[in-house]
Amino acid sequence: MSDRDEWHAFAAFTPARVALGRAGNGLPTSRMLEFQLAHARARDAVQRPFDAKRIASALDRPGTLLLQTQATDRQNYLMNPDVGRSLSETSRASLERGSYDAALVIADGLSSTAIDAHGAALAHLILSNLPTLNWAPVTIASRGRVAIGDDIAQALGAQLGIVLIGERPGLSAADAVGIYLTFAPRPSVTTNSERNCISNVRPGGLALADAALRLAWLVTAARKRRLTGIELKEDALEVQAIAEGRALARCESTPRLGGR
Amino acid sequence: MLPLEVRLELNEGRDFSIVDGLLYGSGDAVIGINPATDNVAVVANLLSMIDEIRRRWEIPTQSCVLSHVTTALRAMAEGAPVDLVFQSVAGSEAANKSFGIDLAVLKEARDAALSLKRGTLGDNVMYFETGQGAALSANAHHGVDQQTMETRAYAVARHFTPLLVNSVVGFIGPEYLFNGKEIIRAGLEDHFCGKLLGLPMGVDVCYTNHADADQDDMDNLLTLLAVAGCTYVMGVPGADDVMLSYQSTSFHDALYVRAALDLRPAPEFEAWLMRMGIMDQSARVRPRLAGSEALRLLDFAGRT
Numbered sequence: 001m002s003d004r005d006e007w008h009a010f011a012a013f014t015p016a017r018v019a020l021g022r023a024g025n026g027l028p029t030s031r032m033l034e035f036q037l038a039h040a041r042a043r044d045a046v047q048r049p050f051d052a053k054r055i056a057s058a059l060d061r062p063g064t065l066l067l068q069t070q071a072t073d074r075q076n077y078l079m080n081p082d083v084g085r086s087l088s089e090t091s092r093a094s095l096e097r098g099s100y101d102a103a104l105v106i107a108d109g110l111s112s113t114a115i116d117a118h119g120a121a122l123a124h125l126i127l128s129n130l131p132t133l134n135w136a137p138v139t140i141a142s143r144g145r146v147a148i149g150d151d152i153a154q155a156l157g158a159q160l161g162i163v164l165i166g167e168r169p170g171l172s173a174a175d176a177v178g179i180y181l182t183f184a185p186r187p188s189v190t191t192n193s194e195r196n197c198i199s200n201v202r203p204g205g206l207a208l209a210d211a212a213l214r215l216a217w218l219v220t221a222a223r224k225r226r227l228t229g230i231e232l233k234e235d236a237l238e239v240q241a242i243a244e245g246r247a248l249a250r251c252e253s254t255p256r257l258g259g260r
Numbered sequence: 261m262l263p264l265e266v267r268l269e270l271n272e273g274r275d276f277s278i279v280d281g282l283l284y285g286s287g288d289a290v291i292g293i294n295p296a297t298d299n300v301a302v303v304a305n306l307l308s309m310i311d312e313i314r315r316r317w318e319i320p321t322q323s324c325v326l327s328h329v330t331t332a333l334r335a336m337a338e339g340a341p342v343d344l345v346f347q348s349v350a351g352s353e354a355a356n357k358s359f360g361i362d363l364a365v366l367k368e369a370r371d372a373a374l375s376l377k378r379g380t381l382g383d384n385v386m387y388f389e390t391g392q393g394a395a396l397s398a399n400a401h402h403g404v405d406q407q408t409m410e411t412r413a414y415a416v417a418r419h420f421t422p423l424l425v426n427s428v429v430g431f432i433g434p435e436y437l438f439n440g441k442e443i444i445r446a447g448l449e450d451h452f453c454g455k456l457l458g459l460p461m462g463v464d465v466c467y468t469n470h471a472d473a474d475q476d477d478m479d480n481l482l483t484l485l486a487v488a489g490c491t492y493v494m495g496v497p498g499a500d501d502v503m504l505s506y507q508s509t510s511f512h513d514a515l516y517v518r519a520a521l522d523l524r525p526a527p528e529f530e531a532w533l534m535r536m537g538i539m540d541q542s543a544r545v546r547p548r549l550a551g552s553e554a555l556r557l558l559d560f561a562g563r564t
Contacts, residue, residue: 005280005283006548006549006555006558007276007279007280007283007558007561007562009562010276010279010280010561010562011276013276014276014277015502016270016271016276016277016280016496016497016498016500016502017497017498017499017500017502017510018276018277018280018497018498019276019280020497020498020512022512022515022545022547025512025515025516025519025545026512026516027498027510027512031498035475035498035499035500036475038500039469039474039475039507042469043469045469046469046470078433078434078435078470079434079435079438080435081397081435110470167505168433168468168469168470168505168506169469169505170469170500170501170502170504170505170506171469171500171502171505171507172500172502173502173505176505188399191357191358191398192358192398193357193358193359193360199296200296200503206296229360230298230328230330230360233298233299233300233331
């Protein structure tokens with residue numbers, strides 16, 4: 001019937017699967033096969049083992065620590081979110097408590113593909129955008145969930161937890177990183193509404209450099225207001241930054257208003 | 261002839277999904293945008309954008325930007341055209357706290373939306389989403405099973421006389437619903453419990469890529485729900501939500517299930533589809549738009 005829609009030209013302007021055409025009411029066979037291939041790739045991104053050493057070597061930062069959560073294998077990790085939120089006893093014992101402004105944690109999450117591709121580069125941008133912060137040693141956690149950052153930041157004695165984590169892969173992008181910022185994180189007490197999140201960080205989504213700028217801006221605001229979460233909204237920050245004028249200069253080396 | 265409505269689901273950005281969906285006959289439940297941020301100005305712009313399309317083409321539907329309720333409150337205070345206030349809700353006070361809400365803020369938002377007087381019929385200005393496992397994932401389930409917690413969320417929803425409520429059934433992941441079979445079971449449970457509580461219950465028939473499920477499972481659940489009288493389902497281009505990274509049901513799926521079970525769009529929306537020349541008199545989406553009003557819509561979208 002109509003294997004090409006009259007608006008097929010739209011497809012070039014959006015990543016969404018628009019103008020797929022129809023065979024009767026169904027998809028043309030070629031479109032269905034494309035979907036199935038994409039699904040298989042996304043499943044692979046979830047299942048593929050994470051190579052933390054490779055990230056550490058790409059990051060090349062002295063003092064970087066490799067950590068394990070309580071998850072024993074990938075299946076155990078996927079089925080039990082709690083085991084990915086706490087450090088193994090050995091890893092916990094390897095952390096020395098200090099007094100830091102922020103702890104940067106890199107975790108595989110649900111896409112080792114994403115962290116493999118962008119973890120080290122994004123970490124570099126974040127660290128160089130906020131050079132005046134007193135950073136705890138960077139940690140790389142295997143089979144970690146977002147809340148692993150709470151455990152690590154507290155164990156290290158850091159005021160802010162920043163977690164770079166592989167987002168659950170989609171059909172169109174299996175390499176998106178999420179950034180989570182949490183002020184004064186407390187393991188098993190901190191709720192998700194107390195975090196700020198920057199999502200879909202990847203070359204085809206929110207560019208790494210833009211994401212790092214937005215984070216720098218949020219970090220500065222979080223430190224000033226001593227909170228993160230739903231009470232710390234980006235629009236409030238914009239208004240505040242513009243109103244105060246000098247706020248941007250004090251934004252710990254953020255050269256311009258981050259944003260999309 | 262029973263209706264089966266479709267929420268036309270699209271994401272923020274330069275996105276042609278809205279036209280794609282309308283030309284496939286979707287959008288009668290709501291045209292709903294998932295924003296990428298909770299930035300009030302962005303949300304207000306998105307609302308104005310859909311409102312303009314809806315008015316220009318006189319589409320008998322409503323729109324919603326699925327931001328946090330506190331963002332909607334601020335957008336309304338700044339005069340944004342809010343038809344429906346969206347919020348995810350859960351079945352315990354602690355779980356709702358983890359979403360950053362309580363009953364008082366939902367009431368405040370409902371009152372604010374009613375005060376805009378945008379509706380032409382009824383006083384249903386809320387849109388809620390739920391899903392089994394939400395309370396458990398926030399460790400806010402008090403040892404209670406996830407289906408009971410889910411049903412408690414429907415009680416929260418019912419209190420605010422919503423226009424739409426849907427479970428996003430397979431969104432949360434395999435730790436709560438392991439595979440296609442469990443997602444299908446939960447979808448039917450949610451539909452049943454929602455209907456029992458008298459809600460306008462829809463289901464986002466969906467799964468994530470870390471669950472052991474595929475599109476064939478969704479075809480099965482969609483068909484079962486339509487047989488069971490589900491109020492509305494989702495329509496996402498090609499079933500692929502490119503921003504939230506999960507798979508739902510497509511505009512094609514909606515066409516299939518309406519045709520297979522002799523279900524129709526909402527009557528006023530169906531009349532609009534026929535007027536636009538998108539649908540023919542026997543309620544089939546036409547293979548070509550030649551000579552129809554819809555070509556003007558297409559032309560307009562191509563220029564903006």
